[in-house]
Amino acid sequence: MASQILPLELVDKCVGSKIWVVMKGEKEFSGTLVGFDDYVNMVLEDVTEYDGSGEQVKLKKILLNGNNICMLIPGGFGEENS
Amino acid sequence: MADNASEPAAASKDPSSFLSEIHGAPITVKLNSGVEYKGELQSVDGYMNIALENTEEYVNGQRKNRYGDVFIRGNNVLYISADK
Numbered sequence: 001m002a003s004q005i006l007p008l009e010l011v012d013k014c015v016g017s018k019i020w021v022v023m024k025g026e027k028e029f030s031g032t033l034v035g036f037d038d039y040v041n042m043v044l045e046d047v048t049e050y051d052g053s054g055e056q057v058k059l060k061k062i063l064l065n066g067n068n069i070c071m072l073i074p075g076g077f078g079e080e081n082s
Numbered sequence: 083m084a085d086n087a088s089e090p091a092a093a094s095k096d097p098s099s100f101l102s103e104i105h106g107a108p109i110t111v112k113l114n115s116g117v118e119y120k121g122e123l124q125s126v127d128g129y130m131n132i133a134l135e136n137t138e139e140y141v142n143g144q145r146k147n148r149y150g151d152v153f154i155r156g157n158n159v160l161y162i163s164a165d166k
Binding site for chain 2: 037043060062065067
């Protein structure tokens with residue numbers, strides 16, 4: 001049990017690499033994780049925003065509110081997790 | 083962890099340093115409703131309450147209004163984007 005990895009440690013391992021963020025509802029974001037805080041508010045770079053209708057929006061750098069984040073997947077959008 | 087001070091990449095690029103980086107700069111704030119506000123970031127607090135100057139309101143990508151100063155309550159904020 002001493003070697004258990006905390007959930008946020010897993011997120012910290014993703015800093016500097018691509019991450020796929022699935023929000024509550026339809027929205028998803030994919031980008032490079034720059035940093036995050038204890039609320040899992042995230043700073044993302046070279047972001048693509050996917051809304052439910054298939055429309056994509058490119059964003060250079062954002063601070064994403066952690067409030068509506070549902071799931072984080074290491075690797076970019078639609079990539080298989082290694 | 084988020085409080086891991088020995089991780090320089092995370093320590094220097096966490097949300098609060100991003101906010102100090104974009105202070106005074108043109109930004110876009112998107113709300114959960116989809117409405118966007120473009121303006122100059124005056125200040126942000128820990129709730130993500132935001133004060134913007136010279137703000138333009140966009141609904142469905144079309145400009146609907148202009149305001150000199152706006153306060154946006156943080157619970158509505160989806161993201162803050164730097165306009166670069």
